[in-house]
Amino acid sequence: MARVVLAMSGGVDSSVAAALLRKDGHEVIGLFMRHGEAEPACASDGASGATSGSTALLPANVAAKSSPLAILPAAGHKQGCCSASDAHDARRVADLLEIPFYALDFQREFGRIMDYFVEEYAAGRTPNPCVQCNNWLKFGKLREYADGVGADFIATGHYARLVPTADGPALCRGRDGGKDQSYVLFGLDRDVLPRLLFPVGDYRKDEIREAARDLGLRVADKKDSQEICFVPDGDYAAFVRRRNGPADRGGEIVTTAGEVVGRHEGIERFTIGQRKGLGIARGRPQFVVRIEAEARRVVIGEREDLACTEITARRTNWLIEPPTEAFRCDVKIRYLSQPVGATVEPLPENRLRATFDEAKHGVAPGQALVCYREDRVLGGGWIE
Numbered sequence: 001m002a003r004v005v006l007a008m009s010g011g012v013d014s015s016v017a018a019a020l021l022r023k024d025g026h027e028v029i030g031l032f033m034r035h036g037e038a039e040p041a042c043a044s045d046g047a048s049g050a051t052s053g054s055t056a057l058l059p060a061n062v063a064a065k066s067s068p069l070a071i072l073p074a075a076g077h078k079q080g081c082c083s084a085s086d087a088h089d090a091r092r093v094a095d096l097l098e099i100p101f102y103a104l105d106f107q108r109e110f111g112r113i114m115d116y117f118v119e120e121y122a123a124g125r126t127p128n129p130c131v132q133c134n135n136w137l138k139f140g141k142l143r144e145y146a147d148g149v150g151a152d153f154i155a156t157g158h159y160a161r162l163v164p165t166a167d168g169p170a171l172c173r174g175r176d177g178g179k180d181q182s183y184v185l186f187g188l189d190r191d192v193l194p195r196l197l198f199p200v201g202d203y204r205k206d207e208i209r210e211a212a213r214d215l216g217l218r219v220a221d222k223k224d225s226q227e228i229c230f231v232p233d234g235d236y237a238a239f240v241r242r243r244n245g246p247a248d249r250g251g252e253i254v255t256t257a258g259e260v261v262g263r264h265e266g267i268e269r270f271t272i273g274q275r276k277g278l279g280i281a282r283g284r285p286q287f288v289v290r291i292e293a294e295a296r297r298v299v300i301g302e303r304e305d306l307a308c309t310e311i312t313a314r315r316t317n318w319l320i321e322p323p324t325e326a327f328r329c330d331v332k333i334r335y336l337s338q339p340v341g342a343t344v345e346p347l348p349e350n351r352l353r354a355t356f357d358e359a360k361h362g363v364a365p366g367q368a369l370v371c372y373r374e375d376r377v378l379g380g381g382w383i384e
Contacts, residue, residue: 002152010086013157020199030101035110121268124293125366155197240268251296273362307359313381
């Protein structure tokens with residue numbers, strides 16, 4: 001039996017991950033990460049979640065257990081994560097599974113992620129705080145905590161898999177292609193892979209929800225987190241303005257030819273490829289094709305102006321032996337983008353160049369470029 005520290009978010013994935021780890025005989029310690037940001041008030045929907053069905057994925061002593069917790073609903077809230085209501089849900093799951101549970105105050109550490117988020121938008125880039133949260137917190141600070149309590153493994157509810165190879169564990173896509181989260185894990189330290197467990201990575205989402213129903217958990221039908229945890233209302237621009245203060249950040253909206261066609265209130269309102277909310281009517285759809293941060297200028301154009309066949313990325317991280325020459329692979333430029341074939345060439349100063357087989361549209365500086373070979377994550381970097 002191994003001791004496992006499990007990051008519990010209060011959602012269905014990490015809740016069932018706890019049950020799967022228990023089934024495998026592990027000693028599980030549940031940890032919840034509080035970020036300290038205030039959240040909108042919310043109320044329970046009062047619905048019951050108890051159902052019956054197969055218990056194949058669950059520990060026998062848990063699946064058959066009768067508990068008043070089984071009929072308590074998940075606390076309703078905005079679709080972020082790490083909120084007080086999520087902590088409430090996670091604690092109830094831990095109580096039902098009879099595992100120790102601790103809510104840790106990571107307000108200072110989340111402050112670093114929030115600062116990164118604001119700085120990236122202020123620099124005209126599109127940040128990806130979920131990747132940084134994985135790098136700095138879930139597999140950074142939790143790793144330190146695991147060391148402190150003598151835990152053998154760190155586990156999360158990510159849809160990803162670790163496949164044994166002669167060179168050590170390979171990070172691979174989750175079985176459920178529609179829920180695969182391997183993209184946001186590219187920045188992990190290679191040496192931490194042998195200590196990771198992804199219990200739900202070999203299952204489809206519908207199987208995980210069914211397992212939660214077998215437990216009688218209302219989180220079985222809890223919506224997936226869709227917003228950034230510290231911006232639960234989805235208004236990123238307002239969050240940046242609150243953190244930056246009331247200074248004027250307005251500027252010009254110009255065409256690719258340099259014609260001034262409007263003004264904006266701040267470049268944090270825009271990202272490359274954006275079409276809606278520009279406030280510009282020119283007869284044909286217009287897209288943000290470039291953000292010039294120093295001049296506070298937003299450049300718009302037509303879709304063909306977004307076409308890109310070659311990009312560079314910095315601060316690369318490799319989960320294989322770092323390549324020394326060009327190689328073929330598939331790359332993703334956003335979490336939800338389709339992979340495209342490319343030739344990737346390592347560059348000096350921990351950078352890379354990717355040349356696509358076909359043009360990609362909406363490549364956004366600040367997002368991650370992640371390299372795959374079939375299902376395996378090779379590594380990646382941050383788009384320049």
